[in-house]
Amino acid sequence: MILDHKIPSGPLADKWTRHRVDLKLVNPANKRKYTVIVVGSGLAGAAAAATMGELGYQVHCYTFHDSPRRAHSIAAQGGINAAKNYQSDGDSVYRLFYDTVKGGDFRAREANVYRLAELSVNIIDQCVAQGVPFAREYGGYLANRSFGGAQVSRTFYARGQTGQQLLLGAYQALMRQVRTGTVKMFNRHEMLDVVVVDGRARGIVTRNLLNGKIESHVGDAVVLATGGYSNVFYLSTNAKACNVTAIWRAHKRGAGFANPCFTQIHPTSLPPGGDYQSKLTLMSESLRNDGRVWVPQKAGDQRPPHEIPEAERDYYLERLYPSFGNLAPRDIASRRAKEAVDEGRGVGPSGIGVYLDFKDAITRLGKDVIEERYGNLFDMYHNITGENPYEQPMRIYPAPHYTMGGLWVDYNLMSTIPGLHVGGEANFSDHGANRLGASALMQGLADGYFILPLTLGDYLARGGLEKIDAAHADFRRVESEVTERNQKLLNARGRRTVTQFHRELGKLMWDYCGMARNAAGLRKALQRIPELRQEFWDDVNVPGSGANLNQSLEHAGRVADFMEFAELMCTDALERDESCGGHFREEHQTEEGEARRDDERFAYAAVWDFNGVGQKPGLVKEPLTFESVQLAQRSYK
Amino acid sequence: MNLTLHVWRQANASDGGQFVTYKAADINEHMSFLEMLDIVNERLILEGGDPIAFEHDCREGICGSCGFMINGEPHGPLPGTTVCQLHMRVFHDGDEVWIEPWRATAFPVIKDLVTDRSALDRIIQAGGYISVRTGSAQDANAIPVPKENADLAMDAAECIGCGACVAACPNASAMLFTSAKVAHLNLLPQGEPERDMRVVEMAHAQDAEHFGHCTNHGACERACPKLISTDYIALLNRHLRQAKFRRAGDLI
Numbered sequence: 001m002i003l004d005h006k007i008p009s010g011p012l013a014d015k016w017t018r019h020r021v022d023l024k025l026v027n028p029a030n031k032r033k034y035t036v037i038v039v040g041s042g043l044a045g046a047a048a049a050a051t052m053g054e055l056g057y058q059v060h061c062y063t064f065h066d067s068p069r070r071a072h073s074i075a076a077q078g079g080i081n082a083a084k085n086y087q088s089d090g091d092s093v094y095r096l097f098y099d100t101v102k103g104g105d106f107r108a109r110e111a112n113v114y115r116l117a118e119l120s121v122n123i124i125d126q127c128v129a130q131g132v133p134f135a136r137e138y139g140g141y142l143a144n145r146s147f148g149g150a151q152v153s154r155t156f157y158a159r160g161q162t163g164q165q166l167l168l169g170a171y172q173a174l175m176r177q178v179r180t181g182t183v184k185m186f187n188r189h190e191m192l193d194v195v196v197v198d199g200r201a202r203g204i205v206t207r208n209l210l211n212g213k214i215e216s217h218v219g220d221a222v223v224l225a226t227g228g229y230s231n232v233f234y235l236s237t238n239a240k241a242c243n244v245t246a247i248w249r250a251h252k253r254g255a256g257f258a259n260p261c262f263t264q265i266h267p268t269s270l271p272p273g274g275d276y277q278s279k280l281t282l283m284s285e286s287l288r289n290d291g292r293v294w295v296p297q298k299a300g301d302q303r304p305p306h307e308i309p310e311a312e313r314d315y316y317l318e319r320l321y322p323s324f325g326n327l328a329p330r331d332i333a334s335r336r337a338k339e340a341v342d343e344g345r346g347v348g349p350s351g352i353g354v355y356l357d358f359k360d361a362i363t364r365l366g367k368d369v370i371e372e373r374y375g376n377l378f379d380m381y382h383n384i385t386g387e388n389p390y391e392q393p394m395r396i397y398p399a400p401h402y403t404m405g406g407l408w409v410d411y412n413l414m415s416t417i418p419g420l421h422v423g424g425e426a427n428f429s430d431h432g433a434n435r436l437g438a439s440a441l442m443q444g445l446a447d448g449y450f451i452l453p454l455t456l457g458d459y460l461a462r463g464g465l466e467k468i469d470a471a472h473a474d475f476r477r478v479e480s481e482v483t484e485r486n487q488k489l490l491n492a493r494g495r496r497t498v499t500q501f502h503r504e505l506g507k508l509m510w511d512y513c514g515m516a517r518n519a520a521g522l523r524k525a526l527q528r529i530p531e532l533r534q535e536f537w538d539d540v541n542v543p544g545s546g547a548n549l550n551q552s553l554e555h556a557g558r559v560a561d562f563m564e565f566a567e568l569m570c571t572d573a574l575e576r577d578e579s580c581g582g583h584f585r586e587e588h589q590t591e592e593g594e595a596r597r598d599d600e601r602f603a604y605a606a607v608w609d610f611n612g613v614g615q616k617p618g619l620v621k622e623p624l625t626f627e628s629v630q631l632a633q634r635s636y637k
Numbered sequence: 638m639n640l641t642l643h644v645w646r647q648a649n650a651s652d653g654g655q656f657v658t659y660k661a662a663d664i665n666e667h668m669s670f671l672e673m674l675d676i677v678n679e680r681l682i683l684e685g686g687d688p689i690a691f692e693h694d695c696r697e698g699i700c701g702s703c704g705f706m707i708n709g710e711p712h713g714p715l716p717g718t719t720v721c722q723l724h725m726r727v728f729h730d731g732d733e734v735w736i737e738p739w740r741a742t743a744f745p746v747i748k749d750l751v752t753d754r755s756a757l758d759r760i761i762q763a764g765g766y767i768s769v770r771t772g773s774a775q776d777a778n779a780i781p782v783p784k785e786n787a788d789l790a791m792d793a794a795e796c797i798g799c800g801a802c803v804a805a806c807p808n809a810s811a812m813l814f815t816s817a818k819v820a821h822l823n824l825l826p827q828g829e830p831e832r833d834m835r836v837v838e839m840a841h842a843q844d845a846e847h848f849g850h851c852t853n854h855g856a857c858e859r860a861c862p863k864l865i866s867t868d869y870i871a872l873l874n875r876h877l878r879q880a881k882f883r884r885a886g887d888l889i
Binding site for chain 2: 122185210
């Protein structure tokens, strides 16, 4: 596996501009001769599919949901960053770039991040033009708020549901192209494999979730925009259907997987209830604009919050990080919350939680303003817990939320499989070891609207694609492999449900490869995972048949993939013998308990090559060099 | 708490379907309704039965995937709540709960509680968008939008496309859904150039999908988990009338 990042030469600020001139184009009259397959209809997928449809390509877009609008991008709450500097508070493209690279703990590819910051301004323009109802101030101009890891106010938002509104903008553009006839939607189709013909990605094999049919779909290029793998932990803020399947199957066909251990734990989520808990509910980071995080000074203090006087409260983020305070980046805020709970100072009935208190903000701004900014989030909290956050502090705890790792891509967002491109959370490129808040929406749309449509054109224009169809031997072979795998799951007829296995894997991963990792724990996980995987294949119970709607079979396939992927994730965590961003190795920390990087030995992206299930994967390193920024210990004091 | 559930089971579109009774035992009041169904399903699987099929995804009231009737009310008894956000503390030990899918000609049943809501996508395809090619946008602050309009557009844009409005309506009309999208886009200056096309074509699309007609019953507003107002139905009707009287090229 050879990694050619294709980063253009020249000054950082000019790379993308110059690269666009170098990218080959497809003549307008020729575009309709090409078929592009887009898997996933979230921000990156819908934006890419709609834009390529507008350009005149034939696009086939796949989602396993009943409608493209169900993609998990819909749930993002807080906002989207852009370097518009409307607040005139010192923001610029360079500052957004720098904040993001630093926030990623200097483990991201500099050129990609700079491009992201550049494109952020175009994204906001496009969204407003589509009718995305961003919040506005009284004069009619767009409002902004602050997010973690930044000292400027650069986040655009639509109440507490920015993701929904951005996705609806992209979905509506996609629906326009369906009407126009350039995009064909394949709803309720789950991609189960990529087909590589003569070394190029030429299509996918899907399962129709309604009738169970396994089908081949041929294209000239394939885009995977299938989201992240936080559900390897079972309990995460992700939707239930989110999974690693599409990128994992592509990895097994030759696409390098980069930095799988870079997972993000979000600091403000609702603490888990009981064993029945099916997922964790995110409370947007935007709440940290106005909420103050605290725990009691003394361990074991069980008094209700209003009985604990100010002097006996520890506003630990404000204490430890005077300049960023409650807006310290996610990895740092999450670890401090865990530390407080491990010290016995946690709050709530289970003792697992810290307070996010709005009393001062309500006093200062009035209840109406807080309601306008966060109304739906407060209602959501009240609904789930039965507690009123206008009257008592919210209880929050970190939860798995986002994955910075993903398939390796070059500057054109192409993986190590020619023709296979990857966009959004599914790729590894822009966030390094930790993603800043309000930047996922930014990346998905940058990839989908502005990068993929151009770089795919370049790939197609370079030609060399033979005309093939679904009768081709490679397609037939993959179809039978997929069919056989599903049949094996159905035939197991064991004693434990898919959910039981998923839960067990998730707990194992949370305990040994979660917020804080160490060599002994990772080795333990690496011993247990293959055993659990074998137990799964021997003893899982998947009811029903494959010939109709079978949600257990769908779930089983995804868990089977998690059972393989988890091993790679722990291998990566063990190999990366340093701490950086969301990857915290207890053996490598500063005296103050912050992540200690080892730039001498680990300033690279770890890209893994698949050698077989249970076989040691190969490691290829992409060294990360920085022209524009000085590597430094991240400090938010 | 222990509950008795009567759940609609239907193997596929051509199966007649029927209610089947299940016991939901030892249910914790803090669970959500779907977590309760998960437990019922886990037990069913272990007993060798066929689990109840229902759509769901985000489990936090935003994706619009989930939705079914609980004792005759779409998404159950609490206002502004989807089934995934409904917690069991609303029920009591010994309660009987009737669970069935959305009922509408335009939403054929696929299996158990899963229906085909693709008609809603087709209404959006008819005009629920602003035609702007990627890359042609001007600076985002070039057109100020009065805050009141922006807020009203946002209120309308909150629709999650779940279909509860259709299920609640005795005529199975989709007017609340359609008017929410029309209002969202027509209230913004960016939506102005296509405002007539949008309302006319979306209203036609809705009829073509065999949704019923709106007779101002109001059950939709009460059932809507995002509390969308029937004021938007009035807006749609107004814009539709105006559109019918305007010709292309008129400056008013």
